[in-house]
Amino acid sequence: MEDLGRLIKTHPFFADLAPDHLQLVVGCATNRRLGAGQMLFQEGASADHFFLLREGRVALELNVPQRGPFVFETIDDDEVLGWSWLMPPYRWHFDARAITPLRYFAFDAKCLRGKMEADHELGYALMQHFLPVIVDRLQATRVRMLDLFGATPGAGPGHV
Amino acid sequence: MSEAPGACAPPLLPEAWTLRSRRDDTADTFTLVLERDGGTAFRFAPGQFNMLYAPGVGEMAISISGDPADGTTLTHTIRAVGAGTRALRQRVPGTQIGLRGPFGTGWPMARAVERHVVLVAGGIGLAPLRPAVLALAAAAEARAAAGLTTALYCGARTPADLLYADELAAWARLPGFSVRVTVDQAGADWQGSVGLVTGLMKALPGDPARTLAMTCGPEVMMRVVATRLVTLGLDESSIHLSAERNMKCAVGSCGHCQYGPLFVCRDGPVLPYPRLAPLLRVREI
Amino acid sequence: MTHRAALHLPASRLDDLFVALRGEGYTVVGPTVRDGAVVYDELDSAAELPKGWTARQSPGQYRLERSGDDAYFGYVLGPQAWKKYLFPPRHRLWSAKIADGRFEVAAGAPEAPRHAFLGVRACELKAIETQDKVFLREPAPDGVYAARRAAALVIVVQCTRAASTCFCTSMNAGPRADAGFDLALTEVLDDDAHYFVVVAGSARGAAVVEALALRAASAAECAAATAAEAQAIAQIERRLDTAGLKEKLQSQPEHPNWAALAERCLGCANCTLVCPTCFCNTTEDTTDLTGEHAERWRRMDSCFTFDFSYLHGGSVRQSTAARYRHWLTHKLAGWWDQFGQSGCVGCGRCVSWCPVGIDITEEAKKF
Numbered sequence: 001m002e003d004l005g006r007l008i009k010t011h012p013f014f015a016d017l018a019p020d021h022l023q024l025v026v027g028c029a030t031n032r033r034l035g036a037g038q039m040l041f042q043e044g045a046s047a048d049h050f051f052l053l054r055e056g057r058v059a060l061e062l063n064v065p066q067r068g069p070f071v072f073e074t075i076d077d078d079e080v081l082g083w084s085w086l087m088p089p090y091r092w093h094f095d096a097r098a099i100t101p102l103r104y105f106a107f108d109a110k111c112l113r114g115k116m117e118a119d120h121e122l123g124y125a126l127m128q129h130f131l132p133v134i135v136d137r138l139q140a141t142r143v144r145m146l147d148l149f150g151a152t153p154g155a156g157p158g159h160v
Numbered sequence: 161m162s163e164a165p166g167a168c169a170p171p172l173l174p175e176a177w178t179l180r181s182r183r184d185d186t187a188d189t190f191t192l193v194l195e196r197d198g199g200t201a202f203r204f205a206p207g208q209f210n211m212l213y214a215p216g217v218g219e220m221a222i223s224i225s226g227d228p229a230d231g232t233t234l235t236h237t238i239r240a241v242g243a244g245t246r247a248l249r250q251r252v253p254g255t256q257i258g259l260r261g262p263f264g265t266g267w268p269m270a271r272a273v274e275r276h277v278v279l280v281a282g283g284i285g286l287a288p289l290r291p292a293v294l295a296l297a298a299a300a301e302a303r304a305a306a307g308l309t310t311a312l313y314c315g316a317r318t319p320a321d322l323l324y325a326d327e328l329a330a331w332a333r334l335p336g337f338s339v340r341v342t343v344d345q346a347g348a349d350w351q352g353s354v355g356l357v358t359g360l361m362k363a364l365p366g367d368p369a370r371t372l373a374m375t376c377g378p379e380v381m382m383r384v385v386a387t388r389l390v391t392l393g394l395d396e397s398s399i400h401l402s403a404e405r406n407m408k409c410a411v412g413s414c415g416h417c418q419y420g421p422l423f424v425c426r427d428g429p430v431l432p433y434p435r436l437a438p439l440l441r442v443r444e445i
Numbered sequence: 446m447t448h449r450a451a452l453h454l455p456a457s458r459l460d461d462l463f464v465a466l467r468g469e470g471y472t473v474v475g476p477t478v479r480d481g482a483v484v485y486d487e488l489d490s491a492a493e494l495p496k497g498w499t500a501r502q503s504p505g506q507y508r509l510e511r512s513g514d515d516a517y518f519g520y521v522l523g524p525q526a527w528k529k530y531l532f533p534p535r536h537r538l539w540s541a542k543i544a545d546g547r548f549e550v551a552a553g554a555p556e557a558p559r560h561a562f563l564g565v566r567a568c569e570l571k572a573i574e575t576q577d578k579v580f581l582r583e584p585a586p587d588g589v590y591a592a593r594r595a596a597a598l599v600i601v602v603q604c605t606r607a608a609s610t611c612f613c614t615s616m617n618a619g620p621r622a623d624a625g626f627d628l629a630l631t632e633v634l635d636d637d638a639h640y641f642v643v644v645a646g647s648a649r650g651a652a653v654v655e656a657l658a659l660r661a662a663s664a665a666e667c668a669a670a671t672a673a674e675a676q677a678i679a680q681i682e683r684r685l686d687t688a689g690l691k692e693k694l695q696s697q698p699e700h701p702n703w704a705a706l707a708e709r710c711l712g713c714a715n716c717t718l719v720c721p722t723c724f725c726n727t728t729e730d731t732t733d734l735t736g737e738h739a740e741r742w743r744r745m746d747s748c749f750t751f752d753f754s755y756l757h758g759g760s761v762r763q764s765t766a767a768r769y770r771h772w773l774t775h776k777l778a779g780w781w782d783q784f785g786q787s788g789c790v791g792c793g794r795c796v797s798w799c800p801v802g803i804d805i806t807e808e809a810k811k812f
Contacts, residue, residue, distance in 0.1 A: 070347070078362075140358060141356075143384055151241075176550070216730070216732035413726075423783070
């Protein structure tokens with residue numbers, strides 16, 4: 001448990017989390033591995049965890065009938081993945097597939113949600129950690145909607 | 161009124177260059193290698209552009225994407241977007257193309273060689289950065305020995321649209337070099353990153369006071385890249401962008417390339433971020 | 446510039462000036478009345494000058510009318526500038542032969558017609574010198590412009606009258622020209638006499654005057670000339686307040702007045718056509734049907750055209766507001782950054798010839 005605590009503390013996402021909050025978070029954590037090509041989670045399934053990647057790359061994809069999986073983002077080492085656990089209905093919105101062999105921490109959502117309800121300070125601290133990541137990814141996605149590298153720059157997707 | 165030919169000399173008069181080779185890079189991008197008749201050396205600074213004339217069709221501003229150390233041939237990677245560029249794509253090796261240049265300001269290479277360099281390219285924006293990368297590659301050993309790094313970040317629409325894929329791999333192996341690539345969208349067979357190029361930029365390579373950044377791509381991309389670099393701690397004056405505007409004369413006397421008070425053909429295309437930042441914020445300027 | 450003595454030329458001998466100019470190999474270009482305005486054209490004699498004519502001007506209005514006297518140069522500025530003789534509205538830059546995948550360009554010698562510009566006003570001279578900043582700029586002075594500029598003989602006629610649209614005094618551009626001319630004439634017309642006080646401003650000007658064998662102007666005649674010039678200054682009504690104007694225009698690209706102007710501006714480009722400093726031009730590549738003969742032409746252009754700022758995917762400045770903002774900001778502010786001076790000489794043509802009467806001296810106050 002202490003080893004896990006030390007590893008999680010050094011992960012960039014939690015680097016500045018207060019020691020007592022870190023203790024609470026570590027209590028819900030497990031250290032895991034996944035092979036290349038295996039699914040981390042699937043669209044519609046219960047979002048029972050969030051993940052901190054230690055090493056490896058995950059493809060976030062949506063399956064499009066007749067076209068196959070459309071990878072709209074990849075998540076790399078040292079990044080955080082998953083915020084559907086934070087709000088009802090606690091279900092994943094897309095598929096996540098390990099592109100390379102993956103080593104990661106998984107944090108039990110029910111465990112953490114319980115602790116956040118009991119300790120709002122912990123809840124606030126975790127929200128403060130997740131929000132910048134969500135905003136950053138949302139903003140990047142908005143820019144990508146412009147399809148700047150398309151035939152007519154900035155005209156958006158679907159423009160000939 | 162005036163029918164008879166007026167005075168015309170370089171830089172308004174094009175020179176005939178011979179097309180040595182043409183290569184298709186992606187669905188809409190191709191590379192031309194030109195050589196000068198008479199073989200006299202042509203010197204340019206990384207970041208500069210030429211006006212290429214497709215005989216009988218028209219003239220367009222194209223960044224030079226070749227090795228600045230090579231004085232005998234000129235390389236241009238071109239995206240076919242209109243009649244002129246499509247006409248260039250149809251030229252057969254051995255035929256001639258008109259050329260005027262080089263024009264404009266180049267990347268700040270003298271400062272770059274003694275600093276950590278961050279290069280961020282989007283789409284065809286890698287073409288005008290390539291001469292800078294080649295110059296830094298030539299100095300890789302010496303720079304690495306001095307503890308200086310070169311980080312190249314490339315964004316493209318899909319994996320099939322990435323330019324110079326073989327060279328990217330070769331550059332990644334140079335001492336002190338890192339090359340990170342990302343695309344907007346991919347299928348399941350792509351092992352690389354998918355996302356906006358700023359997503360690759362987690363931290364500056366070293367002391368911000370000893371770091372210089374160069375970026376080229378669609379204007380929106382350059383804006384977000386510059387913002388990200390500043391957020392990471394880089395001083396605005398260490399960031400350089402390559403601007404683009406309608407070009408006709410390329411010598412600052414026709415007025416077309418004006419970007420606010422700047423003539424992109426003379427004051428640019430490479431411009432320091434502080435000079436461009438107030439203009440980037442204004443719509444339709 | 447050598448200072449020469451003031452000489453006296455009786456109005457009755459004005460044709461002798463034409464003869465002298467032709468004797469020096471010049472074609473005289475000067476003002477004449479045509480199509481309800483005073484325009485510039487090649488002139489054969491003083492009879493073609495707009496003697497007795499002037500114009501009433503106001504925003505969006507130009508009305509030719511009789512001045513009530515016999516002054517040759519009593520007219521006020523017409524719509525045309527001398528720029529059409531220095532940078533022809535359409536001219537060929539080069540031609541090329543295309544065959545077997547090769548092409549050969551031929552440029553030809555510069556055309557340098559020896560024009561004598563008769564009737565250049567102070568603001569127009571300043572405008573020519575302003576265009577010099579663009580077209581004679583290092584490292585590549587323009588061959589077409591340079592040849593014509595060097596060949597042209599500039600004969601200033603000092604203003605003795607101002608139109609209500611003139612504001613040269615605000616732009617340090619007149620109404621009196623002190624230097625930069627080959628000859629300067631001031632017309633004096635009073636009850637007893639009609640003459641010109643003539644000053645040579647260069648060796649070329651002196652050479653023309655020598656053929657005329659003029660006597661020196663008397664002190665009284667010089668005083669009368671000065672008084673006539675003072676009249677022009679006194680008649681200036683319009684002012685452009687340039688204090689802080691550059692900063693006001695460049696720092697307020699979203700000012701509501703740009704939208705207000707866009708409601709009125711037709712995008713007709715008249716202002717750029719009549720403005721003596723507007724220099725924007727474009728190139729056109731053409732070929733004949735066989736594809737064996739290609740040419741590049743250059744022609745005057747206007748930033749008001751929709752595709753002036755075209756970049757693959759669309760024009761950068763699509764709205765009228767953006768295009769108007771670009772023109773005015775460039776003229777009154779951007780020019781300072783680019784060339785160290787204002788682009789405006791206060792000739793007032795844009796005020797008269799704007800079909801909707803936009804007055805830039807009024808608009809400047811709104812920022």
